[in-house]
Amino acid sequence: MGADILVVDDDKAHLSMLCTIISGWGHKPFGVEDGSDAIQSVAENPYDAILMDVRMAKVGGIEALSRIKEINPSIPVIIMTAYSSVDTAVEAMKIGAYDYLTKPLNFDELKLTLERALEHMNLIEENKNLKERISKEGASGIIGRSEPVKKLLEMVKTVAETEATVLILGESGTGKELFAKAIHSESNRKNAKLVTVNCAALTDTLLESELFGHEKGSFTGADKKRDGRFVQADHGTLFLDEVGEIPMPMQSKLLRALQEGEIQRVGSDEILKVDVRIIAATNRDLQEEARKGNFREDLYYRLNVVSLKIPALADRPEDIPLLASFFLSKFAERNRKKIKGFTPGAMDKLNHYKWPGNVRELENAVERAVILTAGEYISEKDLPPTIVDGLEDNEKPAVEAGSEASSHVGGKPLYEIEKIAIRETLAETGWNKSEAARILNITRTTLDNKIKKYGIESKN
Structure with missing residues (x-):
């Protein structure tokens, strides 16, 4: 129409x-x-x-x-x-x-x-409709209008009504946890807890204690009795993120918990019954890992009752403008900035970038742009250089060691990025503040205030 x-x-x-x-x-x-x-x-x-x-x-x-x-x-x-x-x-x-x-x-x-x-x-x-929907549904609202996302949302509703164990597959940054939250919020267990465990962040011993709990004195540092995540999630949902990273000795104990609904605290002989629905996620090919002997085949089939494959952002390009606009509204509100949207050029760059870091990378790029822009619209100069140049992380041009340009991404607070941008622009213009303000798209007064705020001094 x-x-x-x-x-x-x-x-x-x-x-x-x-x-x-x-x-x-x-x-x-x-x-x-x-x-x-x-x-x-x-x-x-x-x-x-x-x-x-x-x-x-x-x-x-x-x-x-x-x-x-x-x-x-x-x-x-x-x-x-x-x-x-x-x-x-x-x-x-x-x-x-x-x-x-x-x-x-x-x-x-x-x-x-x-x-x-x-x-x-x-x-x-x-975006307005999404805000209203997410306000009603909570943080698990999934943003997307592409066919892959529509099909996944239909699958989420179908699976959520059951007690089936769900395995969510997808690259890092695709939003697997959001889909886990969506399944829980649509299920009969939605009034109970959704408990999350990052399996990749814990050692073998700590993971066992984290999942099953421990008795006082069962190991060094266990100064009191503690319930594990299975007990905390009783009558609710337990989300095992990065389940492919679980060490082999722990896999057999997890399998018993899934099959029998029984656990034992570390250092205890008491068997505890738990009623927990399991949702697991991984960016690994668990079937291939099982073939190689790195993952128990019986545990794989126990987890993979129903699987959801989350597409990479590059495979759902129709969702990029919608996601970018949603993140813009979110971060503009958080940072108390009045930003109306993206310039056509900036949106074109977002649409044509490959997004190796998926939705997480897009979210970070928009947050950075919201912080750096001084105008009402985010332009190309506000976007990370890799996106403007159309480069993926492994294609980034070499940066001279120790140069401040290398500090523009990764490991720097956003106020530091703004400080570096101002200082480098002043250096490029020979400390012509009017020209620097024009390039940065801010007023001369704003530039003077930021120079004073950050203590930026001319090296001449």
Whole structure:
């Protein structure tokens, strides 16, 4: 179903041509010949996007844009301008235009820009619906509209109603724990606890104590009796994350707990009955590990009653804009920043990056961008260099050892990243603060305040 597009141009022949072209793309165009008519029409009709000329006889595009944004701030407005009026178009962008195109129009470019603008509107609406859904469902709300995610969500609802053990498969960073939470929240056990254990983070001895508990004095440091995760999850769900990392001696004890519903605390002969549903997750191929003798085959089949395969983010590209917009809203609110969205260029970079770190990498990239941006829209310069250059981690260009550029990713608090960005920009501009502020997209006053805050001094 096509979108409703308002076209505003006082050149009747050009207006008619644009309406004909837009209609041919499957949309429904509405043409008016002046900014004043556009303002009135927007007040009366919920258009999906606006294509508007800058120079018109009565009310020009800049004035109309300003008034339209007061009526409907979210509607994307694409400005048309002559090459000689590019400065005017930039002014329109500052007021809130979605993008601008120069005349004579390139219709392929117009089509692409219009599609992006409509996608932007869809994202705003879907993001709003997602927030409402997640508010009702809790933190286990899964974001996605791609076919793989839709099928998984249907599977989650089907499996959740049963008592079946579930094995969740997928690369690191795909959100396996979110799916475990979703299964629990949809199950008959949702009013009991969901208890999580990261099996990769504990040694053999500590993992046994963590899962089954221990008696006082059963080993060095056991100064009191302690219930394990199985007891804590009684009548609820136990999520065993990275289950493929469990050492072989522990696998036999875990198998008995799953088969018999019985455990023993470390240092105790007492057998405890527990009623626990197991959900396990791994990024390993457990069937292959069992074939190699690294994982018990009987435990693998006990865990793999039902399996869910979570796709890599690269295999669900339709979800990237929606996830990015959701994370933007989340981190903008957390950091008390008013950010409206991504520029088309920035979103294009996000869409074409391969995301070897999956959803977790996307979330981290958006959080970083929210912290660094000083404007209302996240642009390409706010994104990590690897994403802008289209490189994966193993393709990153070499950085001179000890250089500050090497501190831009990994192991640095975000305020340190901002400090480095400011200091390097000042160095590049020879401490021309006005030019540095322009590059960083902040005001000169803001730059002065940050220089003072971080104690940045010129090395000259």
